[in-house]
Amino acid sequence: MLSWEQVFATRASRMKASEIRELLKLLERPDIISFAGGIPDPALFPKDAFAQAYAEVLSGPDAAAGLQYSVSEGYPPLREWLVGQLAKLAIPCTIDNVFIVSGSQQGLDYLGKLFLSPKDTALVTRPTYLGALQAFNAYEPTYDELNLGGNRTPDAYRATAAQAGGRVKFAYLSADFANPTGETLDRAGREKLLYLAAELDIPVIEDAAYQSLRYEGEAIPPIMALDIARCGDIDASRTIYCGSFSKTLAPGLRVGFIVAAAPIIRKLVLMKQAADLHSSTINQMAIAHVAGGIFDAQVAKIRAVYRERRDAMLDALARHMPEGVRWTHPEGGMFIWITLPAGMNGAALLARAIETEKVAFVPGQAFHADGGGANTLRVSFSCADPATIAEGISRLGRVISLERLAA
Template sequence: MSESVFPGLSLGVQELRASEIRELLKLIARPEIISFAGGIPDPAIFPLEAIGASYQRVLADPAQAKEAFQYSISEGYVPLREWIAGYLKTHGIETGIERILITSGAQQAIDFLGRALINPGDSVVVTSPSYLGAIQVFNTYQPKFLSVPMDNEGVLLDQLEAAFKQKPKFFYLTPDFCNPAGITTSLARREAILELAHQYGVAILEDSPYEELRYENQRIPSFAALEQRYLAGPDSDGRRLVVYIGSLSKVLTPALRIGWINADPSLINKLVLLKQASDLHCSTINQMVACDIAKASHAGQVQKLRKAYKERRDVMLEALERCLPKEVSFTRPDGGMFIWLEFPEGIDGAELLAEAVKDTHVAFVPGSAFYATDAKRNTARLSFSLGEPARIREGIERLAALLQNKLRSNRAA
């Protein structure tokens, strides 16, 4: 008997499928599983004491408490937007609160931008591979995806220009330690991409949740910062095409659900109307607490995360280098949470996952989930943000042994 479908579902919703990653997160609760699946922060590093104290301060002040539990403006809590503006300024982005909208995490920011910019049939450009959550969101608005492959410096410029010639609505990318591949777009590549965007009039949606999680080498200016320099130059066309998406989820805690969009006011004004029509505003008390914690603890929290995650990244890279068959390649990210594996042809990531969970109690995400078009099935994403170093080492050793056996079997066949 076929599954019934509720009458009247939109075409975009009918095409929705469960996220492989959300399903895999269920495995983390099983104590025997060593999971490299969920790209999520380590709760052991959350600033829980500071968060608890901040909530208590708000509740102890009658005036603040009344404000915290009342309806608020859709743009977001003003002191929080002022802090974000100051934070962005330290990274070369001159902005003001009129350019900032607070969203329920960066995921809602991506959704609002898809809703604001995509008509059915419009072309949008994404990296290949790309963030699964963005692909899912954009899919609901029924675009035509133009996928551009990457090398170790970012997207390939000749193929990006070919995509831009098709007049897409925007180019979405995560330039720093991208999810899933861990690749960082180089400065030279960023400057060339920005020039192409202005040449063809294509907006850049710059998703930057991992920007602070850099473990080595110098920070690379964001597209938003580079565009400010471009607009001040003699060849400027005066158009602001970069939309910067930020988040506090990876640094403070996901549960506060604080993300933001920094963009030209003409776009922000329309996005505010979408916010009003969607959920009115983000939780006021959570915005107040996030602002309080960000002012007091953001820099210190970043340093804690860098120290912990760098050690885990280094352990995973060492184990991969030591244990993986030479036929398997992997990325070596400067930061973030992810390492990308590519297997020889004939090894399917989804099939390997099933064997890994059953035979070795190791979980990861099959790479095919991260492609909007032309999925490469011989790929996988590993996350190193959760788990102690010894556990990471053991999991990689188990996975490598399974891969060695599969390759031997394939050669024998």
Template sequence: MTVDWAHVFAGRVGGMTASEIRELLKLIDRPEIISFAGGIPDPDFFPTAAIARAYEKIFQSNTGAGGALQYSISEGFTPLREWICAYMGRLGVEVGLDGVLVTSGSQQALEFVGKLLIGPGDKVVVTRPTYLGALQAFSPYEPTYVSVPMDEEGPELAALEAALAEKPKFFYLVPDFQNPNGTTVSLARREAILDLCVKAGVPIVEDTAYSELRYEGETIPCIAALDAARNGGHLSHVIYCGTFSKTMVPAFRIGWVNAAPEVINRLVLMKQAGDLHCSTINQIVLHDIVSSIFETHVKHLRAQYKERRDAMLAALAEFAPPGVTWTKPEGGMFVWLELPEGVNGTALLERAIKEANVAFVPGSAFHADRSGQNTLRLSFSVTKPERIREGVRRLCNLLKTG
């Protein structure tokens, strides 16, 4: 008798769906495709020389190599956690080692948060739109999503207040240069969001993957810092998720979580059960390079990505037909387009690939309720300025022809 796997699978498997972005990344290897799909760093900017030197130092001694290739503690490589503590201190958050867990990218942090906080039917508040990877991380735990619309300053407060009244487990938010729409939540809105969540007793899961990639405007304190300022420098209502994937190298798969120690203690147990710990050698190498080049490297990234963002905004201003609007992000990797009602982003993608050799991500992927059919996300991070201009021209010509 054969196994009926569909019957054997746990019920929560039904909440697991493929990432449209991960599938679209396969198109990047086709040279004829101008891809605005994957929001990934440009490998031309990876600090390969510094990485090579760091690995070389490890293997210069048998003792160093042995430790780097060995099992390690689940919480993470202690010097790297100490660096994270110092980094958070500069942001205004006083966190000790007991408030830090190193994770396999911020994606694992989100998955752990879902496992820790969500039970079947529990409500989770997200923005509309929101990060697709967060939906993928949370959905297997069978939440009911409550989506809050956004304006140019962030989540709309009246809608958020109504959502919090439904007693959700947490509010998930990307406050800086949001993936997918590039919006940055204003300082006044951050304060108001924190006020509402504190009043409702609802924690905020703050995803800061893009916060270092600011190209213009004033830096805005993270919500974790606002929370800490009200609580003697320590975190109370915020779970802060950070990552080195956008600033250093995604293949290291190193991110982290800051939260109150009682939260971190539970997350460490999940880490032990999940994969024991992140790669020891990768953590050692990452600590070496962030200790020596973090500030200068991020400064270089800002200059390079700013040029590409500017190229995309200029091309849209030149070629976009009437009825198409787009965001003008101060940083990050994304521009969000809203098309006239009736234009379907998924159908447009099929045409764009076949007729124009251009790829992007349909906006409905970033909506918990699969709305936003007339929206799409363009990423400028891995495409050179001249190719950005040409890709936008081709895409806009398709929109003009209907």
């Protein structure tokens, strides 16, 4: 029998199972109240609109085209629609700046592939999106903390990267209602990031997966909009914007997009041609139909539902968390980030929480490139109604209180 280990690439040793994906299985046990997933509520999917979209594509003149191979760039009418949406966000562009990917997770994989050689450094926030770490890991980088609060100098970033054996290749972050913290980077922070990126001469990867899901306060311009306002032209911009239809319309079609300077899009198109040819033709057509028809109404509908759930969770946290526990107040998205008193351990708490109180969440350590964050938790409010949220958070409060007493 073949000794597989000796034929694996060195990167294979960094491929590990995701705690979150394993936890998703818990959602299927009806006795568990799970705040672990980060997925949209399937009851909110516009399934009639999708049924109509597929029926129209497959009964119309584009039926054969929808089932055929298509260009790696993506379906032009969908890219045209996105150009219109991006204009509303102060991102002026043409379809040559828009590239369709199979979900924005694929966008992260491609960007890791484009920029990272082994030992290069990716700057990520602490905590950051676990899926980004997983995507980048395949290209064997090192990570350094993107810390916009302190006074770390560009030279300090450069020196750390050189010590690791490479150079800083990009900064990655989610600016709006980030997964996992729910926090939003303010305008000053965005400007500071662009200044740092210019000093380091690196691109900024802006993950905008939750950008449409704002429940309060005023929208802050995307980092890319601030960058273009500064440099005058998207083709001179250093920001790469990753968007998704997974949180607004539906994730099961795997349609996301990247917006960037045209030379970068051309590189990504070549990469996609080699990696999977193109994203599903018919799904891009279906998304174009549904987005063109009902996007704003759908976003308004899910915002109202998720806002109510966020409020219910914030309210329950205030009522049920013992002293010493802190949490974020997200203005949008799907997540709240809980910090337990130092010394407590989220993974141990989860085991206890499932066993004694039948409530689940994600321990925060997985979101830390450096393995820290043992006393943090991520809870999602996207998939439970307000009463269930109240009950689940009260259970979580009990298990945290008991665990503290035991400690």
